[in-house]
Amino acid sequence: xxxxxxxxxxxxxxxxxxxxxxxxxxxxxxxxxxxxxxxxxxxxxxxxxxxxxxxxxxxxxxxxxxxxxxxxxxxxxxxxxxxxxxxxxxxxxxxxxxxxxxxxxxxxxxxxxx
Amino acid sequence: xxxxxxxxxxxxxxxxxxxxxxxxxxxxxxxxxxxxxxxxxxxxxxxxxxxxxxxxxxxxxxxxxxxxxxxxxxxxxxxxxxxxxxxxxxxxxxxxxxxxxxxxxxxxxxxxx
Numbered sequence: 014x015x016x017x018x019x020x021x022x023x024x025x026x027x028x029x030x031x032x033x034x035x036x037x038x039x040x041x042x043x044x045x046x047x048x049x050x051x052x053x054x055x056x057x058x059x060x061x062x063x064x065x066x067x068x069x070x071x072x073x074x075x076x077x078x079x080x081x082x083x084x085x086x087x088x089x090x091x092x093x094x095x096x097x098x099x100x101x102x103x104x105x106x107x108x109x110x111x112x113x114x115x116x117x118x119x120x121x122x123x124x125x126x127x
Numbered sequence: 128x129x130x131x132x133x134x135x136x137x138x139x140x141x142x143x144x145x146x147x148x149x150x151x152x153x154x155x156x157x158x159x160x161x162x163x164x165x166x167x168x169x170x171x172x173x174x175x176x177x178x179x180x181x182x183x184x185x186x187x188x189x190x191x192x193x194x195x196x197x198x199x200x201x202x203x204x205x206x207x208x209x210x211x212x213x214x215x216x217x218x219x220x221x222x223x224x225x226x227x228x229x230x231x232x233x234x235x236x237x238x239x240x
Contacts, residue, residue: 017170044226046226055131055232056171056217056219056228056230056233057230058228058229061226061227069225069226069227104170104171108226111224111226115173115176116173116226116228117170118163119170120168120169120170121170
C-alpha cells in the first residue's frame with residue numbers, strides 16, 4: 014500500500030541553524046502539505062503546494078520557512094534559522110486533488126531545537 | 128475561519144464498552160468534517176469523513192460519526208472498543224471544496240482490559 018514517508022524521524026538542531034525536513038509523497042498525488050504539532054497543542058496547517066508553487070499558507074509560515082519540490086519525488090520544508098519555538102512534530106501530507114480527497118499523512122519528523 | 132473543539136483530552140474506557148468522542152466546530156461557511164486516528168509512532172490515518180448527504184457516516188474499524196448541523200457537532204462513536212483502539216483521535220474540518228484542514232487538540236482514547 015502506498016504511503017507518505019518522512020526523514021529523519023527525529024532531528025535535533027541548535028538554535029539559529031538551518032534544517033531541511035524531507036518527505037516523499039505518494040507518487041500519483043498532486044497536492045502536498047506541511048502541518049506541525051507543538052507538544053500538547055493542535056495540529057496546525059503550515060502550507061499547501063501544487064504545480065510547483067505555494068497554493069495556500071498560514072500565518073505561521075513566515076519568511077523563515079520555505080518549501081520545494083526539488084525533483085519528481087521529494088517535497089521539502091526548510092527552516093532557515095531555527096528558533097526554540099520551532100520545536101514540534103512536523104507532518105507531511107499529500108492528496109490526489111484538493112477538496113474532498115483524503116490527505117494521506119506521513120509519520121512525522123520530531124524537530125527539537127536546543 | 129474555522130475552529131474545532133475537542134473538550135476531552137483523554138477518555139478512559141474498558142474493553143468492549145461503547146465510547147463517544149466529542150467534536151464541535153464553528154465555521155461561517157459550509158465544511159467537510161473528518162476524524163483522523165494516530166497510533167503511536169505513526170502518521171494520521173483517516174477514519175471517516177462527512178462531505179454531504181446522510182448525516183450518519185460509517186468509517187473503518189467499526190467507527191461511525193453523526194453530523195449535527197444545528198449543534199455544530201460531529202461526534203465519533205463505537206459500540207464496542209478493543210484494546211487496539213487505544214490511540215489519539217483528531218477531529219478536523221475544511222471549507223467545502225478546499226483542502227486546508229483545521230484540527231482539534233485531539234482526544235486520547237485509553238482502552239483497558
